[in-house]
Amino acid sequence: xxxxxxKEGLPGIRGLxxxxxxxxxxxxxxxxxxxxxxxxxxxxxxxxIATFVSSLNDCHYxxxxxxAIAACHLGGxxxxxxxxxxxxxxxxxxxxxxxxxxxxxxxxxxxxNVRPEDIERxxxxxxxxxxxxDTVLIAAAFCMYNRYVDGLATTAPQDAESYRERAAGxxxxxxxxxPALLSQQ
Amino acid sequence: xxxxxxKEGLPGIRGLxxxxxxxxxxxxxxxxxxxxxxxxxxxxxxxxIATFVSSLNDCHYxxxxxxAIAACHLGGxxxxxxxxxxxxxxxxxxxxxxxxxxxxxxxxxxxxNVRPEDIERxxxxxxxxxxxxDTVLIAAAFCMYNRYVDGLATTAPQDAESYRERAAGxxxxxxxxxPALLSQQ
Numbered sequence: 001x002x003x004x005x006x007k008e009g010l011p012g013i014r015g016l017x018x019x020x021x022x023x024x025x026x027x028x029x030x031x032x033x034x035x036x037x038x039x040x041x042x043x044x045x046x047x048x049i050a051t052f053v054s055s056l057n058d059c060h061y062x063x064x065x066x067x068a069i070a071a072c073h074l075g076g077x078x079x080x081x082x083x084x085x086x087x088x089x090x091x092x093x094x095x096x097x098x099x100x101x102x103x104x105x106x107x108x109x110x111x112x113n114v115r116p117e118d119i120e121r122x123x124x125x126x127x128x129x130x131x132x133x134d135t136v137l138i139a140a141a142f143c144m145y146n147r148y149v150d151g152l153a154t155t156a157p158q159d160a161e162s163y164r165e166r167a168a169g170x171x172x173x174x175x176x177x178x179p180a181l182l183s184q185q
Numbered sequence: 186x187x188x189x190x191x192k193e194g195l196p197g198i199r200g201l202x203x204x205x206x207x208x209x210x211x212x213x214x215x216x217x218x219x220x221x222x223x224x225x226x227x228x229x230x231x232x233x234i235a236t237f238v239s240s241l242n243d244c245h246y247x248x249x250x251x252x253a254i255a256a257c258h259l260g261g262x263x264x265x266x267x268x269x270x271x272x273x274x275x276x277x278x279x280x281x282x283x284x285x286x287x288x289x290x291x292x293x294x295x296x297x298n299v300r301p302e303d304i305e306r307x308x309x310x311x312x313x314x315x316x317x318x319d320t321v322l323i324a325a326a327f328c329m330y331n332r333y334v335d336g337l338a339t340t341a342p343q344d345a346e347s348y349r350e351r352a353a354g355x356x357x358x359x360x361x362x363x364p365a366l367l368s369q370q
Contacts, residue, residue, distance in 0.1 A: 004314040029211035111335025129189040144329035150296025151321040
């Protein structure tokens with residue numbers, strides 16, 4: 001049971017977005033821009049970064065929901081998502097994404113852990129300033145979302161299918177419409 | 186030197202807000218609502234929570250800038266801010282705020298560290314659901330801001346006076362106007 005009284009039937013961050021509409025708006029925009037709006041990194045890459053950081057933070061809801069969204073963007077390849085979480089350096093993904101995941105993992109441990117050589121490795125594989133910026137911001141933001149979701153002890157369903165269903169909606173429509181959608185439920 | 190090319194003369198998160206206006210908007214709104222908009226917790230209490238978490242994350246820029254904003258709201262009492270950072274349980278602050286700072290400290294270590302008895306202690310001293318929610322969100326959000334600022338190696342001035350000057354502006358006007366202000370600098 002959550003630490004505060006939330007609407008039933010809205011797991012994870014969804015109950016919190018419905019609880020406080022004033023903070024739901026910036027929280028959903030802060031997911032929309034770096035994860036869903038088009039830029040030079042694939043949506044699947046950005047969702048994998050979010051999923052990986054959430055797995056390091058041991059946040060069941062976020063790693064499962066964003067893992068399912070990443071899989072949607074990867075044509076349903078849930079196995080690749082699991083491989084990235086388990087050992088991204090051994091996963092069949094581009095070297096640039098490996099370098100960005102390495103930066104994200106350092107951010108998760110604390111901002112001061114990112115070393116100039118981590119940035120150099122990403123640049124050597126073609127990462128731009130904006131891609132490095134967004135990687136650090138996504139990793140930092142999921143250190144917030146994960147703590148928000150677990151710090152208030154929200155519910156996290158255990159069945160994979162309900163995550164797949166919600167993921168399909170977000171993968172198609174993005175995050176910006178979530179507060180309005182949840183306020184109607 | 187920062188890990189990416191940022192405009193000179195804008196320390197800490199200010200350079201990052203100027204760098205990426207699309208994310209600056211939700212990032213500044215996410216500070217405005219829980220820290221500056223009026224609610225049942227004093228602005229000074231909420232800035233002390235942000236300052237305390239930033240000190241636990243060893244983020245010089247955020248703990249000094251929000252410590253200076255907290256001091257503004259406390260009529261200039263910088264000594265109280267230092268006492269809260271050093272040992273809030275021994276500081277001359279209300280028991281409710283001590284209980285909320287204890288929750289914030291647990292969120293900083295990870296969301297799963299918040300225990301039902303931490304919530305009960307806050308409730309016993311009169312904390313409402315909304316105050317508990319905002320405490321967890323502020324603590325979680327500063328685990329993001331701190332990692333964002335340090336993960337990109339932004340500059341953090343060492344002189345206290347420049348923090349006091351910037352703090353006076355934010356304490357008076359809030360966070361929402363920062364992106365527009367910084368884009369003109």
